[in-house]
Amino acid sequence: MTLMLHTGGKALTYDELREVPTPEPTETHMPLAHHELVEMVRFTLNYHGHELIEEHHAIAHEGMRYFGVMTLRSAYGDYGDIVGLRNSNDRTFPIGIAFGSRVFVCDNLAFMGDHVIRRKHTAKSKRELPSLLSEIVLPLAGHRLAQNKKLTRYQATQMTDSQADHAILSMYREGIVGVQRIGDVVEQFERPSHDWGGRTAWRLFNAATFALSGKVAENPDLTTQLHRVIDGVCHELDAEETC
Numbered sequence: 001m002t003l004m005l006h007t008g009g010k011a012l013t014y015d016e017l018r019e020v021p022t023p024e025p026t027e028t029h030m031p032l033a034h035h036e037l038v039e040m041v042r043f044t045l046n047y048h049g050h051e052l053i054e055e056h057h058a059i060a061h062e063g064m065r066y067f068g069v070m071t072l073r074s075a076y077g078d079y080g081d082i083v084g085l086r087n088s089n090d091r092t093f094p095i096g097i098a099f100g101s102r103v104f105v106c107d108n109l110a111f112m113g114d115h116v117i118r119r120k121h122t123a124k125s126k127r128e129l130p131s132l133l134s135e136i137v138l139p140l141a142g143h144r145l146a147q148n149k150k151l152t153r154y155q156a157t158q159m160t161d162s163q164a165d166h167a168i169l170s171m172y173r174e175g176i177v178g179v180q181r182i183g184d185v186v187e188q189f190e191r192p193s194h195d196w197g198g199r200t201a202w203r204l205f206n207a208a209t210f211a212l213s214g215k216v217a218e219n220p221d222l223t224t225q226l227h228r229v230i231d232g233v234c235h236e237l238d239a240e241e242t243c
Contacts, residue, residue, distance in 0.1 A: 009060045009067060014038065020063040023089050030123045031089040034059070034066035041083060041097065044133040045072065050140065064090040074144065081144050094118045095125065097133065099140055150231070154202035157234045164189055164204055167233045171208060176225050184211035201237075205230050 014035070022033040038057070045052060054071040068085040084098035096118050119125035119132070159167070168185050171177045177185060188207035189199075196203040208226055 009058045011056065011058045014055065014057060017057050017059070017066070020059060020066075023064075028122075029091060030121050030126055032087055032095060032121060032126060032129075034063075034087050034089075037066070037085055037087050037095065037097075038068060040130055040133060041070070041085060044130070044137050045070075045083070048134075048137045048140070050137070061090060061092075064088060065092060072144075074148070081140065081147070089121070091121070094120045095129065097136070099136060099143075150227070151202065153234055154205055154230060155197060155200055157201040157237055159199050159201060159204060159233075159237075163233065163237065164199070167201075167204055167229060168208075170229050170232070171226065174225055174229060176222055176229065177208065177212065181211055187211075201230050201234055204233075 017038065018035045020034055023031045025031060034057075038055075042052065051073040052070050053073045055068065056070075057066070057068045059066050066085070066087040070083040070085070072081045072083065074081070081099065084096075086093065086096040088094075119129060168177070168182060168189075171185070172179070172182060185204075185208050188210050189204050192203060192207060193210060194206070196206040205226065209223065212222060212226075
């Protein structure tokens with residue numbers, strides 16, 4: 001779940017979202033009903049063969065601002081890609097749509113993803129939005145396949161204690177974890193709170209993201225840096241095996 005509410009946001013169902021009123025348009029501002037954005041994204045994802053399995057919606061500022069996330073079913077494993085949405089009818093921010101494995105949508109206006117489009121509320125943007133959605137959703141299947149290959153590699157990469165210690169030290173040197181979080185990562189790797197399989201790079205990746213759950217929300221780029229460290233570890237171990 002990457003929809004975070006802590007500055008007055010209110011969670012609601014899709015049916016309740018449909019009841020949220022939309023302001024009248026002006027010469028320079030063309031409001032978009034929040035539920036219309038959701039419906040356009042739903043249609044585009046379904047058209048390109050992506051199955052939605054979960055949705056979360058929220059509004060803020062008396063319904064003038066909308067934030068949402070959707071989870072897509074994965075054909076490859078027990079994880080999925082995320083679609084992030086946001087819309088404002090008080091001119092606070094443009095229409096926003098984010099796609100990827102690392103998407104953060106927050107009512108404090110944090111909005112991150114691997115692919116993001118933003119459009120102002122004009123008559124032209126409202127007409128262009130469906131085609132823009134198709135352009136960004138079309139390559140999503142390839143992105144999800146690449147993600148599966150990466151995570152499958154993590155699951156296949158066995159790690160010794162010394163290799164895990166080296167990787168955690170790299171996380172510290174890269175500024176991903178602070179001194180106070182090192183122990184949490186080690187604890188989750190040694191005695192994980194969830195079943196992440198054997199002592200692999202996959203287990204270490206999950207141990208780190210679990211220990212950093214709050215910090216990642218504040219700085220989503222940490223996940224990208226964490227992938228870089230784990231990718232490097234896998235590459236080094238692959239090289240050792242071929243020597």
